[in-house]
Amino acid sequence: MPMQDMHHVHHECGDCPIRHRAVCARCEADELARLEQIKYYRSFQAGQTVIWSGDRMDFVASVVTGIATLTQTLEDGRRQMVGLLLPSDFVGRPGRATAAYDVTATTDLVMCCFRKKPFEDMMITTPHVAQRLLEMTLDELDAAREWMLLLGRKTAREKIASLLGIIARRDATLKLKAPKGAVTFDLPLTREEMADYLGLTLETVSRQMSALKRDGVILLEGKRHVTIPDFDRLMEEAGDDSDGGMLG
Amino acid sequence: MPMQDMHHVHHECGDCPIRHRAVCARCEADELARLEQIKYYRSFQAGQTVIWSGDRMDFVASVVTGIATLTQTLEDGRRQMVGLLLPSDFVGRPGRATAAYDVTATTDLVMCCFRKKPFEDMMITTPHVAQRLLEMTLDELDAAREWMLLLGRKTAREKIASLLGIIARRDATLKLKAPKGAVTFDLPLTREEMADYLGLTLETVSRQMSALKRDGVILLEGKRHVTIPDFDRLMEEAGDDSDGGMLG
DNA sequence: CGAAGGCTTTGATGTAAATCAAGATCAGGA
């Protein structure tokens, strides 16, 4: 089984601490498809909508490059981001005909799409696919629950610090280096998108960014470029439970 | 395959609108186990802790009767509920050694447990198990995302109305009748548990319950027994997006 | 170059929910 071996070698390209998942997107995509003809690529520009909630969705997909968001909207326009899709993340649901969320490209984006019917067939005939998808979905569920704690119980400052930590970790992972000491990266989100992620207004996001800057927790160069001189300090500000796993 | 047929008959016992899932708990449990010796039942009293976050967890389980909660806690004691486990719901993660959340019985509870190692083996040898588990996990992820919208963007009054709607629907499902017109049920949660679910304080929960009562949206008999004279009215108060699926 | 339109910051003010503080209600046990 050289194909199988190949697969495992690919997966050792790195493990993402944010979502606890292998991040080699191409590999993921190729593994899931197998059959060339059911898979195709689509590109989107930053800001473009991939699909609207309620639209017919005859494909499932995974992110190859770029960042996409899932958002829900109330009738009066209040918006909440409910998913942040990074390379290798999966979107769409086998066995559902319409999209449940708005999917938007926040950066230029390439997605690898699979026609739904043949993908569903493959799920049945190829057990490995369902098992892998389960693993990914469980990771997303854990991330969603962490996010719920943030939304329900953290202060604005803690929310911002948490988000910066998440982005910093993701970025460090893509560059294959641990987020210790000084970290630097570009924010992939506008202030409004950050607000939609965190359940805040864009003004509060802006104010808290300024406050963290004033207090030396972060350095800002322009509006988007962030440097974190002391990652542990940032994590303190995020107020996270740090004892998980060490008490039993 | 009479065993297989049996299974499908069982699953037609009802579909839960809250989590879009078959609710026949016994059936679920028996299907997942197959081998008698890897499965056992555990009972808990209301208020008892099933497992603490970080504890070693050498089993996975599903709820047979009663209600359990998953909660996360920050160092300073702020608590957020991140999961509400109803009969047939699954808890635990194949491939993880320790619990990620505190699991607590809010009512008297019976769980059907499976030793983890043989369960993991079964996941590999029996494709159907992984597929079923994927389906359930995707449902939970959808519920978590709905919950994120609630936590991030809804007012206290909307949060309470949403929670009452969720409980009413669950309860109606268990009784196999649609939640239209007048509905009546007992709250399975204390005010504090409701607050932990909703990201509020117990005082705010109490005040908003009183307000909904004053406005005739709900009737209260004692602290726990709730009657909803007009379910549509309650859903209006919940402020949910109602156009989902009808615009594309 | 200068106007136009996104983003972003910052300030002034308002308000929903938290916090602090009594009491009320109820169940169980002596």
Added chain:
DNA sequence: TCCTGATCTTGATTTACATCAAAGCCTTCG
């Protein structure tokens, strides 16, 4: 029966964040 403690309600006050408003900063496009 009356305590005792848990749970819940209600009131007074504070506060974190939202809202409203204005101005600053880039980019780009005429």
